[in-house]
Amino acid sequence: MKVLKFGGSSVADADRIKTVVSIVLDIAKTERIAVVFSAMKGVTDMLLTMADKAEKGDASYREDFAALTDKQKTAVDGLIADEKEKEEVFSVLSGLLDELKDILHGVELVKECSKRSKDLIASFGERLNCNLISAYIKSLGYAAEYVDAREIIRTDASHGEAVVDFETTYGLIEKRLSGDNIYIVTGFIGSTEEGVTTTLGRNGSDYSAAIVGAGVGASEVEIWTDVDGVLSADPRIVKDAFVLEEVSFAEAMELSFFGAKVIHPYTMIPAVEKNIPIVIKNTMNPSYPGTRIVKDAKRHKWPITGIASIPGVSLINIEGSGMMGTPGIAARVFSALAESKINIIMISQASSEHSICIVCRSSEARKAISALEKTLEYEKRARLVSRFDCINDLEIVAIVGENMRGTPGIAGRLFDAVGKAGINVHAIAQGSSELNLSFVVDEKEGQKTIKTVHDAFFKA
Ligand SMILES: Nc1ncnc2c1ncn2[C@@H]1O[C@H](COP(=O)(O)OP(=O)(O)O)[C@@H](O)[C@H]1O
Numbered sequence: 001m002k003v004l005k006f007g008g009s010s011v012a013d014a015d016r017i018k019t020v021v022s023i024v025l026d027i028a029k030t031e032r033i034a035v036v037f038s039a040m041k042g043v044t045d046m047l048l049t050m051a052d053k054a055e056k057g058d059a060s061y062r063e064d065f066a067a068l069t070d071k072q073k074t075a076v077d078g079l080i081a082d083e084k085e086k087e088e089v090f091s092v093l094s095g096l097l098d099e100l101k102d103i104l105h106g107v108e109l110v111k112e113c114s115k116r117s118k119d120l121i122a123s124f125g126e127r128l129n130c131n132l133i134s135a136y137i138k139s140l141g142y143a144a145e146y147v148d149a150r151e152i153i154r155t156d157a158s159h160g161e162a163v164v165d166f167e168t169t170y171g172l173i174e175k176r177l178s179g180d181n182i183y184i185v186t187g188f189i190g191s192t193e194e195g196v197t198t199t200l201g202r203n204g205s206d207y208s209a210a211i212v213g214a215g216v217g218a219s220e221v222e223i224w225t226d227v228d229g230v231l232s233a234d235p236r237i238v239k240d241a242f243v244l245e246e247v248s249f250a251e252a253m254e255l256s257f258f259g260a261k262v263i264h265p266y267t268m269i270p271a272v273e274k275n276i277p278i279v280i281k282n283t284m285n286p287s288y289p290g291t292r293i294v295k296d297a298k299r300h301k302w303p304i305t306g307i308a309s310i311p312g313v314s315l316i317n318i319e320g321s322g323m324m325g326t327p328g329i330a331a332r333v334f335s336a337l338a339e340s341k342i343n344i345i346m347i348s349q350a351s352s353e354h355s356i357c358i359v360c361r362s363s364e365a366r367k368a369i370s371a372l373e374k375t376l377e378y379e380k381r382a383r384l385v386s387r388f389d390c391i392n393d394l395e396i397v398a399i400v401g402e403n404m405r406g407t408p409g410i411a412g413r414l415f416d417a418v419g420k421a422g423i424n425v426h427a428i429a430q431g432s433s434e435l436n437l438s439f440v441v442d443e444k445e446g447q448k449t450i451k452t453v454h455d456a457f458f459k460a
């Protein structure tokens with residue numbers, strides 16, 4: 001069996017859905033398939049904006065709701081020709097829209113929208129889209145079956161980024177997707193044992209596809225998107241970025257962790273576990289082979305594989321002479337941040353142990369500092385820690401590649417190019433695996449940095 005996934009960018013409207021469905025039906029001629037779909041482009045953002053507005057008592061969410069309803073109507077009109085069928089499909093979608101309207105009205109009344117409610121509201125994007133697409137495929141005379149992933153992906157209750165219970169999930173998937181129908185599975189969502197709706201994190205449908213792939217023991221998971229594969233850098237930033245034929249699971253994980261949006265970082269977890277190749281393909285260029293993400297990727301001639309970046313980060317520097325040789329301070333720093341659920345993207349510590357510097361999203365920086373102030377109050381009073389400095393408006397840039405391992409001169413080449421371009425580097429970190437080297441620059445220099453580094457490694 002093959003598992004395919006189409007993201008929001010591939011299903012923006014009825015015409016794009018038709019293109020995608022022709023790809024699906026073509027593959028279904030020779031393979032048993034399950035197809036994971038995200039919400040239509042922009043719909044998840046739209047749903048979350050409605051939730052925010054309703055929480056604030058801003059009644060304009062109703063206009064957004066009307067726009068969403070229109071979007072669904074237009075899509076049904078564009079896809080289904082027969083009037084009776086059209087009515088039937090729209091009545092299914094209307095049922096969902098009515099439910100959504102009630103929930104939003106409830107949020108407006110109580111002026112409160114918990115993470116749990118947000119997950120439920122966000123789930124409508126995938127549920128609407130998959131109901132629509134399965135009805136469209138059925139209208140073409142094929143045996144499509146809608147599968148709500150809440151039946152098959154079991155998670156804990158960490159709303160917004162739920163943790164998957166793989167053992168239970170794999171069992172449920174194997175049982176539910178054992179027939180010959182074309183299964184149309186909602187991406188992004190799951191549910192707890194009690195049946196409460198959860199989501200796997202923004203852009204999490206790639207992850208859903210890999211989970212489904214591992215559950216059915218797929219021969220391959222194909223992630224269909226709007227670019228030809230994984231490129232050497234974000235093509236919106238680097239015009240001459242090129243498609244990589246193969247990358248390893250580890251490289252893909254690092255690139256996506258450091259911001260390459262083409263694939264969600266968690267996607268590789270189930271794929272590695274069951275050794276299932278992931279192929280990135282372009283909906284607008286289906287005959288192009290794309291990029292294969294596999295355990296042992298073919299080696300290429302460049303010293304690095306790709307460059308990725310995360311803008312909008314802050315650097316927090318925890319400094320103090322007492323940090324030298326006082327055991328446990330680093331542990332207290334990290335547990336303070338973990339307790340406040342701050343996601344640390346990068347850590348760097350000078351060997352003098354005089355300071356630890358951590359990088360997190362700017363939206364979490366204030367929370368991080370107050371957690372540190374609270375937990376390290378004693379160390380501050382005892383002058384073991386002198387201060388927490390925070391620099392905002394920064395960007396992490398990372399170079400990634402298996403070829404970096406054991407190759408001397410990579411850091412020299414990188415910082416020589418960055419230095420010659422007059423770019424100031426705030427912090428540097430390299431994992432002992434030598435699979436990535438990441439550094440922090442001012443956000444306003446982010447794009448220039450990425451272009452400079454791309455030239456330094458791929459043009460030279
Ligand atoms: N290294 C990279 N290789 C390919 N695409 C990248 C890379 N870095 C960022 N991107 C961006 O990722 C986008 C695809 O991700 P996304 O918009 O989330 O697609 P989808 O809606 O299909 O999930 C591409 O259009 C591209 O601009």
Ligand SMILES: N[C@@H](CC(=O)OP(=O)(O)O)C(=O)O
Pocket residue numbers: 006007008009038039044045125187188201202203204205206
């Ligand atoms: N619809 C969800 C999940 C997702 O994966 O979307 P996409 O495949 O369009 O990135 C989101 O917007 O976060």
